[in-house]
Amino acid sequence: MPESDLALIRQAAVDAGEIALAHWRGRFRHWEKPQGAGPVSEADLAVNTELERVLRAARPDYGWLSEESPEDPARATAARVFIIDPIDGTRAFIEGQDGFAVAVAVVENGRPIAGVVHQPARGVTYAAAAGGPATRNDEPIHAAAVPLAGARVLTAKSSLDPGFWRDGVVPAVKRGFRPSLASRFCMVADGQFDAVLSMRPVWEWDVAAASLIAECAGCVVTDRRGQRFRFNQAPPLGDGLIVAAPALHAEILGALVVLPPGRNEGTAE
16 A cells, blocks of 8 residues: 555655765765766665665565666566655755755556655655645645736746747746756745746656655646656656646646757756
């Protein structure tokens, strides 16, 4: 059941977070992945190894999809799949910032049924199971309901280029940014910000766990065209995203230009 899966992945994320903290602000190797895929560190790999050891031993019939693991062909036919980002916000982690997160989801038939986003350096754990509340350190959280004008939106500067907006009219929003994409979802889920927007492709491991948390907190979560995500795809890549309470989500979607498939802001988040 989702509850037992949630308990499993929550404990695993918290325990793996201790491994990340043992490296954080210390001396560890890090390097850039090929083809501009971003940075990776010894800590990412150590966290990934521990999560895989614990979770696959507990649920050997589940598939596996992680940013730091080789492709697992068995995930294509697995009824349930773990989708993992061992350290979301690796560049920030390397720089000694505290906003990085461990993100773990269980997906069934394309939809998350349990999700955890754990921020080890802040001692904060966001969690949700399908049909239940979203929580921050076990306290229920809810997204804010505000209009587009003046909304606090987590997004890159380039998303506010007039070319993405109908008639070139960029809404008067208060832009913010955080390096961990999963954490951006959670900050909207608990009302610190009002929306997340990306015109870039997004990797499933960055958004699977956080999307369930945001939905359980009252958000609508879609790609930039308004289509609901289905996870465990090949390739595991979504077409941008919009995350906000229902009325604000509709306002954002209605204000965006409808771009042809494949046209986006560039490289993945």
